[in-house]
Amino acid sequence: MTPKAAIGGNTRPEVDIRRELYRSMLRTRRVEEAIVDRYAEQEMRCPVHICIGQEAPPTGISAHLQKQDHVYSAHRSHGHYLAKGGDMPAMIAEIYGKSDGCADGKGGSQHLIDLDAGFICSAPILASTISVGVGDAWAARRRGEDRVIVIYFGDGSTEEGAFHEALNFAGVNKLPIIFVCENNLFSVHTLLETRQPENQTVRRLGPPNGMESFDGDGNDVEEVWRLAEHAVNKARNGGGPTLLEFHTYRWMEHCGPLDDTHLGYRSAEELENWKARCPVDTYRDRLIEDGSVDRAWLDAEENTLRKEIEAAFTAAKNSPFPDAEELFRHVYPE
Amino acid sequence: MTREIKYFEALREAQAQCLESDRDVVVMGLGVPGPTGVFGTTKNLVDDYGPDRVLDMPSSENAMTGMLLGASSNGMRPIMVHMRVDFAVLAMEPLVNQAAKWHYMYGGKMRAPLTVRMIIGQGWGQGPQHSQALQAWFAHIPGLKVIMPTTAHDAKGMLISAVRDDAPVISIEHRWLYGISGVVPEEMYETPIGKARVMRPGKDVTIVAASYASLLALRAAEMLADAGIDAEVLDLRTITPLDRESIVASVRKTGRLVVADTGTAEFGISAEIVCAAVEGASESLKSAPHRVGLPSVPTPTSPALSEHFYPRAINIAEAAAATLGAKVQFTEPETGTWHDVPDPSFTGPY
Numbered sequence: 213m214t215p216k217a218a219i220g221g222n223t224r225p226e227v228d229i230r231r232e233l234y235r236s237m238l239r240t241r242r243v244e245e246a247i248v249d250r251y252a253e254q255e256m257r258c259p260v261h262i263c264i265g266q267e268a269p270p271t272g273i274s275a276h277l278q279k280q281d282h283v284y285s286a287h288r289s290h291g292h293y294l295a296k297g298g299d300m301p302a303m304i305a306e307i308y309g310k311s312d313g314c315a316d317g318k319g320g321s322q323h324l325i326d327l328d329a330g331f332i333c334s335a336p337i338l339a340s341t342i343s344v345g346v347g348d349a350w351a352a353r354r355r356g357e358d359r360v361i362v363i364y365f366g367d368g369s370t371e372e373g374a375f376h377e378a379l380n381f382a383g384v385n386k387l388p389i390i391f392v393c394e395n396n397l398f399s400v401h402t403l404l405e406t407r408q409p410e411n412q413t414v415r416r417l418g419p420p421n422g423m424e425s426f427d428g429d430g431n432d433v434e435e436v437w438r439l440a441e442h443a444v445n446k447a448r449n450g451g452g453p454t455l456l457e458f459h460t461y462r463w464m465e466h467c468g469p470l471d472d473t474h475l476g477y478r479s480a481e482e483l484e485n486w487k488a489r490c491p492v493d494t495y496r497d498r499l500i501e502d503g504s505v506d507r508a509w510l511d512a513e514e515n516t517l518r519k520e521i522e523a524a525f526t527a528a529k530n531s532p533f534p535d536a537e538e539l540f541r542h543v544y545p546e
Numbered sequence: 547m548t549r550e551i552k553y554f555e556a557l558r559e560a561q562a563q564c565l566e567s568d569r570d571v572v573v574m575g576l577g578v579p580g581p582t583g584v585f586g587t588t589k590n591l592v593d594d595y596g597p598d599r600v601l602d603m604p605s606s607e608n609a610m611t612g613m614l615l616g617a618s619s620n621g622m623r624p625i626m627v628h629m630r631v632d633f634a635v636l637a638m639e640p641l642v643n644q645a646a647k648w649h650y651m652y653g654g655k656m657r658a659p660l661t662v663r664m665i666i667g668q669g670w671g672q673g674p675q676h677s678q679a680l681q682a683w684f685a686h687i688p689g690l691k692v693i694m695p696t697t698a699h700d701a702k703g704m705l706i707s708a709v710r711d712d713a714p715v716i717s718i719e720h721r722w723l724y725g726i727s728g729v730v731p732e733e734m735y736e737t738p739i740g741k742a743r744v745m746r747p748g749k750d751v752t753i754v755a756a757s758y759a760s761l762l763a764l765r766a767a768e769m770l771a772d773a774g775i776d777a778e779v780l781d782l783r784t785i786t787p788l789d790r791e792s793i794v795a796s797v798r799k800t801g802r803l804v805v806a807d808t809g810t811a812e813f814g815i816s817a818e819i820v821c822a823a824v825e826g827a828s829e830s831l832k833s834a835p836h837r838v839g840l841p842s843v844p845t846p847t848s849p850a851l852s853e854h855f856y857p858r859a860i861n862i863a864e865a866a867a868a869t870l871g872a873k874v875q876f877t878e879p880e881t882g883t884w885h886d887v888p889d890p891s892f893t894g895p896y
Contacts, residue, residue, distance in 0.1 A: 313653070314653070315651060315652045315653035315655070316653030316654065318651050318653050319651045319652060319653065323651045325652045325653070325656070327655055332619070333652065333656070337644075340612065340639060340643055340644060341612075341644075343609035343610070343611070343615075343640065344612045344613070344615050344640070344644065345616060346612070346613050346616060347612065347613035347614055347616025347617040347618075347619075347620070348617070349616075350613060350617055351616065351622050352620060354598070354622075355620070355621065355622075373608060374609045374612065374639065374640075377606035377608055377610070378606075378612070380604055380609075381603075381610070381613060542649050542650045542653065543650055543688055543689055544649065544689070544691070544713045544787075545649050545657050545713055
């Protein structure tokens with residue numbers, strides 16, 4: 213077991229990588245905010261699981277991935293899709309149920325896909341895609357493909373039997389996988405302490421399944437970046453799987469665009485404490501402080517993003533709905 | 547040349563030929579490379595194709611099914627084997643939520659060419675959790691194909707078709723068919739999925755059946771013939787996609803329908819077949835359709851109870867006669883053995 217402190221120590225990425233990390237997190241944040249702003253229009257007629265607050269893990273991990281690497285996700289997938297290079301206008305059109313959507317409007321927010329970008333699937337059943345990603349890794353190695361597989365899931369998925377089954381098989385076969393748990397403390401509205409033994413981590417489940425594991429601050433993109441560098445390099449060089457657990461927090465309600473602290477399962481104070489540790493803003497401040505970016509650069513990024521996102525929403529709204537015949541297409545492959 | 551081999555040998559030959567002809571085919575399941583080779587259907591395949599392609603697995607039906615789904619979307623054509631249908635119940639999530647919908651919900655961009663074989667146990671006290679015939683469950687899920695070959699010929703041809711099919715295919719095999727021989731060509735061939743077959747032509751009543759129930763239907767047809775009733779036996783071979791045209795065509799010809807199934811009658815496939823006949827040939831129906839299946843109770847273990855649980859050929863014959871309003875006293879042929887084995891050569895445990 214490599215001690216966590218030995219994983220790059222406090223090595224920081226080069227300035228251009230810092231900027232890219234920030235740009236990627238900011239882009240996910242602004243896309244999610246745009247969905248939140250427009251959701252009340254009732255035109256995005258599917259569930260949306262907003263990942264505001266959880267931008268750092270997919271950003272820090274994707275920085276080490278190549279196009280041919282594959283990503284598997286669950287229900288809170290927008291950040292995973294965007295960070296891997298998933299087509300943003302196709303994602304927005306998909307949420308609008310339009311024919312330009314990445315799944316022809318048949319999947320919605322919960323079934324994003326972009327094969328060209330290596331974003332293979334997302335699905336809202338807990339742990340359901342974990343074994344599928346394991347099979348992809350298994351097949352890729354058999355077929356001699358240079359491919360690393362990243363599988364994202366939440367803390368709730370680690371309570372599913374299929375999670376343990378999949379980890380066991382990956383460990384037995386030393387497959388090139390990075391299992392990434394974004395531990396945001398809640399499964400819908402049920403607290404972690406109700407679901408898992410106290411004072412435990414998801415990380416502890418790695419070694420019994422034959423793999424190294426680490427946990428880290430999921431709101432610190434450079435910590436994610438360092439741990440991911442170790443895990444991705446190891447997987448690519450035949451060193452087998454790694455389990456990474458990142459402690460993070462979702463800001464919005466489980467499903468939808470609103471604050472839900474009125475429900476009482478978490479306090480407004482707790483939310484505010486996590487917001488004070490915003491992965492995007494804290495990183496911006498750090499980059500300003502260390503001279504990696506300046507105000508002009510930040511403004512230019514914001515401008516570029518605003519135009520890109522506006523264009524995507526306009527295109528999505530203008531995209532036609534699928535024809536009625538589409539209902540019966542693709543039940544079976546032709 | 548009319549070579550005859552047994553049903554289980556036909557399944558083995560189909561898998562051997564698929565392994566031989568396509569590097570992307572693998573066979574996986576608990577005990578698949580093991581000494582008994584899942585009732586002989588995978589026996590010694592590992593000797594010819596190696597442990598990388600004829601694979602054992604952890605006892606993790608759920609994740610291993612998802613794993614093979616992932617492998618199938620990465621270009622492989624895996625065959626998963628469950629010694630009993632009941633073990634596949636542990637894998638319903640990846641089959642129902644994922645594999646079945648993979649092609650549709652990703653807008654046609656994903657394919658899941660996965661074949662899952664599972665075996666229905668019957669008799670010798672298989673009991674509540676080793677004998678379930680859950681074809682109606684799988685058939686209820688759009689996106690899955692469900693096959694139930696009856697003959698050795700179709701067992702080979704349909705398994706080859708399943709492996710080559712880009713949709714996920716559930717192959718449900720009845721254990722009591724395994725020892726029955728039939729003419730099976732040595733070369734590789736496909737029997738189409740989605741096409742029923744008239745096993746015995748007749749004009750008075752249609753008996754639609756599948757798998758082991760089709761053999762019972764043939765025996766019933768012989769009893770009926772002795773009573774002067776000419777029954778047509780339609781062997782479905784595929785449950786979904788259902789060959790409605792063949793059902794309707796036969797009912798239009800005979801005007802009467804009996805459905806025989808190895809599964810539970812209530813909410814079973816028999817209901818769908820009766821519905822297909824009513825929707826497609828109501829003007830031809832001369833009497834109310836009858837069905838023969840399992841009662842709505844879990845499978846009992848004691849032979850004293852299972853004797854009253856499983857329908858026999860005589861029940862199908864009686865149902866057929868009833869559709870004609872004929873009063874016939876049928877007598878069941880003496881088998882010379884217990885009712886809980888298919889023939890005297892069959893001994894427990896299994």
